[in-house]
Amino acid sequence: MTDDVDVLLEAVLSVGRGPELEGTLHRVVQTAADVADARYAALGIIGEDGRIAQFLTAGLSEEEIRAIGPYPRGRGLLGELIRHPVPLRLPDMSADPRSVGFPAHHPPMRSFLGVPLQVHGRPFGNLYLTDKRGGGEFSPHDQRLVEALASAASVAVENSRLYDEATLRERWARGNDEISRRVLEGDPPELVLDAVAQEAMQVAGADVAVLATVAVDQDDHLQVRSAHGPGTEGLVGTLAPLEGTFAAEAYAAGRPVVTHDAASDRRQTISFNPPSVVGPLAALPLGGPGRTSGVLTVGRRLGTPPFPRVVIDALAAFAAQAAVALELAERRHDAERLAVVRDRDRIARDLHDLAIQRLYATGLSLEGVGRRLQDRSDATADAERVGRAVTDLDETISLIRTTIRGLQPSTGTVRRVGLRARLVAEVDAASHALGFTPALHMAGPVDTLVPPPTADHLVAVLREALSNVARHAGAQRVGVELVAGDDVVLTVSDDGRGIPADARRSGLANLERRALELGGTLTVASARPGTTLCWRVPLDG
Template structure:
């Protein structure tokens, strides 16, 4: 259902490339609250809305959560309690179809605003359906140029809402996996972890892989180079997601006390919630090569400092951590795709890494990841002799 007039927008409606860009932003993480907030901000940017929110529906048809952007904390405090799903917000939950309105006050379901609420006139909303069930609705108000939302805006948000359902589904699955892990009893932990690992491998990875194949087919049919580039980026993001899930499967298949699990946890602790994608890989007999707990603590510290530094200062979007146990050395490499080695040739935190390496007769190097690239990136390589 769509209502409203006034389609004289000041800029062209969002196209496929804009929608794809917005969906890629939403799909950057697995944390559900962060995913929902990215949905709000991306939807606002897609149609130039000043205010946006996602209302998460409850079983009784009301709103159990209301995540908003555009109203500052002071104004929100003056307004009071968030909406519970009455009026137009509840109407959208009921009809579960896109709604576009030029003047909010003229809609039959409108119940007005509480005191201190900013004025809003134009409105655009769309439901988010996950697995055939209503997750909630996207609410947008006040197009930035002062005119009503267009029919093109409504179509873009409808497509965007449908696409974000996949990101929400993945985040919910991730959250449910974490909840299941917390509930596992001591006697069931190994069996349950193995089952979850199999499910992730047999179902989730296969679904993501199938989605990647679909994008590759779409890429081959795309005529515009910008669209192909966006599809390539989306395919790369799916590949990184598969790598993350495989790392999770590895953790589930161990008791969590080994060096690999400790290093994976260290990486996640400093990268969780950020916008940078961090992959972790191992080569060689890492567990047997690091028998000394002191060296294990050094490796944790090196990984933590290097990844934290790359996430905060490199300006890149991806970081790759590789721990290598060769015949005569144990090496940690942390590579990013950022702007490169800073002026002066050093990066903060490197002195501590150098001290740890020198105490064990090792070395630390700071090198460009790809010297000929426009964004050369940086590799931190920390290496110490392998213990006899």
């Protein structure tokens, strides 16, 4: 009896040696295997859907785990303990009619002991032990030891869960403060959305995060505004249809869409590449039903724990802040546009009431002088010069009136924003990340010659190129040149460190695909110092 007490005391102390939940759970599994002298042990954490959401093992190597494939979800004997949470001890698993067998590459297992693990009287998971060392079966004594361990471990598990939740809420508060600061300081939407995606990925413990909003010119598509994590390089600016995706469902319903295994779901992820590596995934709308402006999507690697409720609550708060940032940016844009319209109206009035009237009066005076000069035979040349001056004044008045009409706001539908204005906006937005404003030069009738689809590609290419410079080049100067003629040519050059020979090219590959879709080319030249990117596509004559 004393030996059992010592064994249990040592086991409980081992389980409670660390505050983090993940580490505590792994110690529970290993300690259970040691107490019962089992070759293999596992802990199946029960998800909100009543199936196994996380499966931790002891006794299997990494190679064996990879060969077996996806973890079990709760069929057969494993599911029996979920449906009936009472201890289960079997001398031979294969002989039990509830057994469904093992997947390929699974090591053979014979004896079985299953014990439920409860926290605050509610099912938390189940301990599964197999293959008693020495070839025998698990005894009632082993069962009592594991039951006692499970009872004591529930306290450690609950403490670790509370610790993890407190840590997460602290990160949530810090992220919330950072995003709120950016919103209140009036940072550009791109910077706020980027901060939202980064903070969401950190708070959720996610591997990837993508934030997309409704495309300006295609309201049936989402456009990626920020992307972080492996497999997301070159995604900023790309479009995804508002159908058949988790993001589309979250956008349409105006509420979060959460799954523990996106890889096995027919709904594809918005843009993770390849989508098969994403397991737990959450897509959260920016705004509520009927007023959704975009979607925040985060994902974890396949086989990792699903997102708990507290994480979904934090992500929903971040998504709401992103919606507020977009709304404020739109209101600021409206206010700035109204200020410009008012200023143009004032200038138009001043031109009409002051400049034109003075020019008209000057023209009348000169006409009078011209008539008097015509009556003098020795002043014919002077009269002609005065006449030409009056003609010039008439042309100037006509030009000013044309300018006034251009300053007045259009009464028709809103015109599409010109490519020049969009490129200027991209350069201005990139200046915050670069720390300086790139030099921008445009030549040719850019707004007239470049069709809208090509213009959309150009904006996305420039955004990605400037983002790459800001993140990787360490440049002090950046030049952007756009020339429209038979071809449209976008050149982005910097004086940074250049592209390393072993650097990943996924972002550049995306830019090259855009060029190839339009029958064009992408060339990248590295110098010392600096890099020059040239994106060229033909224009239909």
